[in-house]
Amino acid sequence: MSGNNIKVVCRFRPQNSLENREGGTPIIHIDDAGENVALKGNDYNGGFAFDKIFGMDTKQKDVFDYSIRSIVDDVVAGYNGTVFAYGQTGSGKTFTMMGADIDDENTKGIIPRIIEQIFQSIMISPANMEFTVKVSYMEIYMEKVRDLLNPSQDNLPIHEDKSKGVYVKGLLEVYVSSTEEVYEVMRRGSENRVVASTNMNAESSRSHSIVMIAITQKNLDTGAAKSGKLYLVDLAGSEKVGKTGASGQTLEEAKKINKSLTALGMVINSLTDGKSSHVPYRDSKLTRILQESLGGNSRTTLIINCSPSSYNEAETLSTLRFGMRAKTIKNKAKVNADLSPAELKALLKRVKSEAVTFQTYIAALEGEVSVWRTGGTVPEDKWVSIDKIKSGDFSALPPASGFKSPIPEDTSRPATPATVLEKDEREEFLKRENELMDQIAEKVRKSKDDSSDILWDETELATREKLLESMKEELGLFKDQEQTMIKENQQMTSELSELKLQLQKVSYESKENAITTDSLKETNQELAAELEELKKNLAEMRLSHKSNADSEKEKKKAEKMANIFSGFDASGEITEKERHIRNALHRLDGDNGSTLSIEELASVRRELAESKSLLEQHTKTIDDLSNEKSTLEAKKTDLEIRLNTLEVEYEELLDKTIAEEETAEDKTVDIAETVSNLKVKFLLPKNQIMFYAFPSAIYRTILISQVKLESQYASKKELQEKEVEQLKQEVERKSNDFEKLSSAMADLKAANDELQNALSAQPRQGTSDLTEKEKDMERMRKSMAQQLADFEVMKKALMRDLQNRCEKVVELEISLDETREQYNNVLRASNNKAQQKKMAFLERNLEQLTNVQKQLVEQNSSLKKEVAIAERKLTARNERIQSLESLLQDAQEKLISQNQKFEAQLQAVRERLEQARSSKSQNSMAALSFGRIAKPLRGGATVTDSGSPTSPTDDKRDRRTSWIPGFINSR
Numbered sequence: 012m013s014g015n016n017i018k019v020v021c022r023f024r025p026q027n028s029l030e031n032r033e034g035g036t037p038i039i040h041i042d043d044a045g046e047n048v049a050l051k052g053n054d055y056n057g058g059f060a061f062d063k064i065f066g067m068d069t070k071q072k073d074v075f076d077y078s079i080r081s082i083v084d085d086v087v088a089g090y091n092g093t094v095f096a097y098g099q100t101g102s103g104k105t106f107t108m109m110g111a112d113i114d115d116e117n118t119k120g121i122i123p124r125i126i127e128q129i130f131q132s133i134m135i136s137p138a139n140m141e142f143t144v145k146v147s148y149m150e151i152y153m154e155k156v157r158d159l160l161n162p163s164q165d166n167l168p169i170h171e172d173k174s175k176g177v178y179v180k181g182l183l184e185v186y187v188s189s190t191e192e193v194y195e196v197m198r199r200g201s202e203n204r205v206v207a208s209t210n211m212n213a214e215s216s217r218s219h220s221i222v223m224i225a226i227t228q229k230n231l232d233t234g235a236a237k238s239g240k241l242y243l244v245d246l247a248g249s250e251k252v253g254k255t256g257a258s259g260q261t262l263e264e265a266k267k268i269n270k271s272l273t274a275l276g277m278v279i280n281s282l283t284d285g286k287s288s289h290v291p292y293r294d295s296k297l298t299r300i301l302q303e304s305l306g307g308n309s310r311t312t313l314i315i316n317c318s319p320s321s322y323n324e325a326e327t328l329s330t331l332r333f334g335m336r337a338k339t340i341k342n343k344a345k346v347n348a349d350l351s352p353a354e355l356k357a358l359l360k361r362v363k364s365e366a367v368t369f370q371t372y373i374a375a376l377e378g379e380v381s382v383w384r385t386g387g388t389v390p391e392d393k394w395v396s397i398d399k400i401k402s403g404d405f406s407a408l409p410p411a412s413g414f415k416s417p418i419p420e421d422t423s424r425p426a427t428p429a430t431v432l433e434k435d436e437r438e439e440f441l442k443r444e445n446e447l448m449d450q451i452a453e454k455v456r457k458s459k460d461d462s463s464d465i466l467w468d469e470t471e472l473a474t475r476e477k478l479l480e481s482m483k484e485e486l487g488l489f490k491d492q493e494q495t496m497i498k499e500n501q502q503m504t505s506e507l508s509e510l511k512l513q514l515q516k517v518s519y520e521s522k523e524n525a526i527t528t529d530s531l532k533e534t535n536q537e538l539a540a541e542l543e544e545l546k547k548n549l550a551e552m553r554l555s556h557k558s559n560a561d562s563e564k565e566k567k568k569a570e571k572m573a574n575i576f577s578g579f580d581a582s583g584e585i586t587e588k589e590r591h592i593r594n595a596l597h598r599l600d601g602d603n604g605s606t607l608s609i610e611e612l613a614s615v616r617r618e619l620a621e622s623k624s625l626l627e628q629h630t631k632t633i634d635d636l637s638n639e640k641s642t643l644e645a646k647k648t649d650l651e652i653r654l655n656t657l658e659v660e661y662e663e664l665l666d667k668t669i670a671e672e673e674t675a676e677d678k679t680v681d682i683a684e685t686v687s688n689l690k691v692k693f694l695l696p697k698n699q700i701m702f703y704a705f706p707s708a709i710y711r712t713i714l715i716s717q718v719k720l721e722s723q724y725a726s727k728k729e730l731q732e733k734e735v736e737q738l739k740q741e742v743e744r745k746s747n748d749f750e751k752l753s754s755a756m757a758d759l760k761a762a763n764d765e766l767q768n769a770l771s772a773q774p775r776q777g778t779s780d781l782t783e784k785e786k787d788m789e790r791m792r793k794s795m796a797q798q799l800a801d802f803e804v805m806k807k808a809l810m811r812d813l814q815n816r817c818e819k820v821v822e823l824e825i826s827l828d829e830t831r832e833q834y835n836n837v838l839r840a841s842n843n844k845a846q847q848k849k850m851a852f853l854e855r856n857l858e859q860l861t862n863v864q865k866q867l868v869e870q871n872s873s874l875k876k877e878v879a880i881a882e883r884k885l886t887a888r889n890e891r892i893q894s895l896e897s898l899l900q901d902a903q904e905k906l907i908s909q910n911q912k913f914e915a916q917l918q919a920v921r922e923r924l925e926q927a928r929s930s931k932s933q934n935s936m937a938a939l940s941f942g943r944i945a946k947p948l949r950g951g952a953t954v955t956d957s958g959s960p961t962s963p964t965d966d967k968r969d970r971r972t973s974w975i976p977g978f979i980n981s982r
């Protein structure tokens with residue numbers, strides 16, 4: 012070590028991936044001696060000299076061997092030592108100090124190596140040397156000192172006193188006796204360190220960590236003791252916030268880190284500028300703790316870690332400059348030694364002798380002063396000086412009345428104060444011996460107390476562990492409860508939201524239903540109005556049709572009757588034949604039978620007979636006609652009955668088919684569909700209603716019915732056509748008969764005329780003959796008149812009958828025509844599309860409209876019911892929701908109160924846990940089976956081939972433990 016100056020070594024790590032990615036290149040050059048580094052950067056080009064410079068590929072072992080090993084020797088020799096690593100974040104401080112893996116020979120850092128070295132040094136020290144090693148591990152995080160071995164202590168105060176110097180109060184110090192134990196302690200402490208990931212380092216230390224190793228040693232022979240403290244400091248990295256990408260908590264940490272590093276820089280500046288009278292150690296916890304290491308009683312090594320890359324040129328330059336400044340800090344290291352009794356004795360002796368000398372000197376001075384005061388003079392060569400006193404040359408002193416030489420006057424040789432001092436010394440020594448004996452007794456007692464304390468502690472520990480277990484269980488229970496409650500809460504919240512959704516849905520549906528109801532009502536009203544109109548139209552049509560039919564019927568009847576009776580004298584005028592006969596009779600009456608010849612009479616008679624036979628024939632024909640008429644009437648009635656039956660059958664068939672189809676198909680036709688169909692219907696033109704208005708099922712039904720009806724109508728049409736044909740033929744025949752009758756009547760008339768002529772042309776014959784002839788004629792005339800009268804009566808009756816029959820025939824014909832018309836209508840209705848539509852419109856649509864109206868009314872009422880139900884449901888749901896909400900409210904309140912209770916309990920448990928932990932860690936540091944009792948280590952071991960020393964014999968250790976303080980070493 013270069014005197015008392017801080018030793019500064021510099022280490023460059025290899026370029027990292029970020030630097031490579033960013034195109035960084037190494038900009039350093041280290042000379043062969045490893046003492047100078049040249050930085051060839053963009054902003055700076057120059058060199059720096061340090062005690063040692065390690066390049067990028069330097070091994071951990073080399074760093075330790077070349078720069079740290081000596082400091083361990085110093086500490087073992089009783090000096091204070093400090094090794095601290097400084098550098099930008101990610102520059103390799105932790106890698107250098109702790110290493111990548113403390114169990115890996117190659118990558119373990121200097122701290123494990125120091126520890127190993129310490130134990131090796133202890134082992135190879137003389138056998139009369141006894142050592143104790145204590146370890147503490149702390150970090151300064153966010154300007155708070157945290158005990159890493161007892162993390163509950165996270166803000167420890169820093170104190171200072173004369174004997175201890177600056178120290179952290181309450182910091183746990185663990186006694187260790189082997190490397191493994193220290194490693195264990197290190198591992199435990201490292202677990203509690205605060206690290207975070209930044210852009211520059213995946214595991215960036217966010218705090219300054221300080222491992223403190225205190226070594227005390229005692230020379231068992233002389234009792235001389237020394238103590239050295241070694242501080243191993245891994246500083247948090249200085250960082251540029253922009254580069255590290257720090258934000259949030261990491262940013263806050265960065266600010267604090269930079270602040271404390273700035274304070275460190277200020278301390279170094281003050282120590283090195285040669286002007287400052289005040290060093291601002293108190294500006295940060297870091298500088299306060301490292302007070303002795305910087306310019307104080309410590310041998311300090313600073314390792315500056317740097318990046319070799321151009322990417323971090325500025326940071327590297329700043330670090331190198333920091334190192335350069337620190338290099339000039341001068342420390343005042345000294346051995347921290349406790350004197351042995353012999354040394355103390357010698358010292359006491361020396362001090363006492365000095366005291367006597369000074370007392371003599373004072374007495375001599377007082378003598379000289381008294382001379383001067385009494386007005387006398389003292390020659391210069393007699394003046395009192397300390398040298399004369401020390402040399403014992405009292406003759407050269409001025410004679411003074413009050414001065415008493417410490418040398419007994421009755422002795423021949425100048426007495427030294429040794430005789431007196433020896434006596435005092437003996438007393439002093441005895442006193443000191445007593446004190447030491449007291450101290451030993453006290454220590455023994457304390458040791459016993461501690462043993463009992465341990466026992467007590469163990470039972471206490473067991474109790475507390477039990478308590479801890481039960482608390483953990485309780486905690487688990489509470490956590491379970493909390494989880495359950497959270498789950499319940501979540502469930503209830505989801506239920507509530509579901510209910511709310513349902514409510515919204517229901518209200519929405521209800522609104523929609525109300526709207527649908529309104530629209531249905533409107534549709535219903537429109538339909539009802541349309542139905543009324545249709546009914547009115549239908550009634551009007553029926554009425555007009557009926558009146559038309561009636562008037563047409565009357566007209567037809569009159570025409571037919573006129574046709575039929577066109578050959579007859581409707582006003583009772585006689586036919587030709589009749590007139591002929593009548594004329595013949597008149598001539599007979601007027602000429603007294605003279606004008607009629609016998610031939611004429613005979614012909615008249617013949618004609619009369621013919622007429623009679625014709626009349627009989629006509630009567631017969633009329634009878635036949637009347638028979639035929641009754642047959643026709645019967646047929647008409649039959650036809651009417653059949654027509655009615657057909658209509659009834661048709662209706663039944665239609666109903667049945669529709670019913671069947673409706674049953675076969677979806678019986679419950681969706682109201683919405685019907686409604687929407689109805690909507691469609693009312694939106695479409697009226698002539699398309701049949702094709703779009705009804706559901707497919709109904710439409711299909713109608714089509715099927717139509718086909719069936721068509722076939723029925725076809726068969727019936729054929730039948731009725733045949734019948735109509737027959738009726739036509741009969742009417743034809745009857746017309747022929749009438750024609751024949753008319754022609755017969757015309758023949759009769761002609762015969763009558765001839766008879767008349769014959770009667771008028773007959774000459775007057777003899778009186779006798781005449782009288783006889785007259786008589787005959789009279790008789791004939793009478794009989795003819797009688798016959799004529801009879802014929803007249805008969806004719807009239809016949810005519811009446813004929814007229815009646817004709818009327819009936821005409822009526823029959825008309826009704827036949829009507830029937831034909833009806834059949835034609837039916838026929839047309841079946842065949843003609845327009846008629847079919849019309850008929851459909853008039854019949855089916857009417858029927859369907861009625862059905863729809865009925866359906867609508869039903870739907871309306873059912874919708875009303877549903878709306879009422881929905882409203883009731885809504886109200887019920889509202890109530891339910893309200894009750895659920897209130898329940899939820901209650902549950903939430905309960906949950907909150909339970910949470911609060913739980914929080915309080917948790918807090919209490921935590922506190923208890925914390926207490927238990929702290930007492931546990933204080934009482935027995937993590938049940939490490941080491942730590943709370945000092946374990947003295949003895950030197951005198953031999954170093955094995957492997958380099959590790961063998962430990963001294965256990966009996967020696969046992970023997971010496973009796974007086975070693977075993978205490979819970981929390982200051």
Ligand SMILES: Nc1ncnc2c1ncn2[C@@H]1O[C@H](COP(=O)(O)OP(=O)(O)OP(=O)(O)O)[C@@H](O)[C@H]1O
Nearest residue numbers: 024025100101102103104105106212215216247248
């Ligand atoms: N000399 C080296 N050789 C190989 N790798 C190294 C070296 N120095 C550091 N590293 C690697 O670089 C990374 C950062 O190192 P480290 O954590 O030691 O940096 P740091 O200075 O402690 O950073 P911070 O200040 O952020 O804690 C680590 O992954 C480490 O393994």
